[in-house]
Amino acid sequence: MYLGDYIVIEQQLGPFTFAGESVSTGTPFIAGIDEDKRHLFADRTFPDQHPTACRFLRPDGDLIRCTIHRDSPAQCKFYRCxxxxxxxxxxxxxxxxxxxxxxxxxxxxxxxxxxxxxxxxxxxxxxxxxxxxxxxxxxxxxxx
Ligand code: SF4
Structure with a gap:
């Protein structure tokens, strides 16, 4: 919910593909929105209401999900919330x-x-x- 300053989108490369950067390590990454989460990502209500949240985070019922689980940066995979x-x-x-x-x-x-x-x-x-x-x-x- 507070990683919006650390995981940033640099450029949109396609409808569901983004070039991003892990700011704390200066590591670039390319991420595609997981196919089964594209409908979640397309709704911008959550990021509009939560400006400090990572741009890839979205609610899904009672859960809050990373929509780039497959391509998430190494530090996210390592962290395992x-x-x-x-x-x-x-x-x-x-x-x-x-x-x-x-x-x-x-x-x-x-x-x-x-x-x-x-x-x-x-x-x-x-x-x-x-x-x-x-x-x-x-x-x-x-x-x-
Ligand atoms: S796990 Fe996903 S939603 Fe969470 S900070 Fe990393 S890229 Fe963003």
Missing amino acids: VVMRVSDMAGNSIGVVTGTLSLHSDDPDLRTAWEEAERTRPKHEDPAEKWLATFLQAKGYRVE
Whole structure:
């Protein structure tokens, strides 16, 4: 939501193709809007209302999506905003885990379970995401 100054569009090369730059690293990139997200990208309401957001970001129902997922710059792929979505047994979304393996949730029970997971996770366990997801599933949470 705040990367509009860092991921910029330099030039439109075609109806759904853009030359851009990752400003912080000075890295140019060419991106095509993902075919299944072109209808989302074509609606400019969101970027008009959110001038600080990356120009490639668009709402899609309850989600906010990158419309150049296939061609997004390396730093975006590396960052991985969300690596896990956690829901309760009724399917209500109650938290997300970011690429730095930080839980963002207001649910006290989930926060307690996450603290337990962090305390007990074997440090040699790799990949950590899989272990953490299995831990939460064993506690009755749904993890995507
Ligand atoms: S992941 Fe996509 S929407 Fe997010 S900053 Fe990168 S290019 Fe923009």
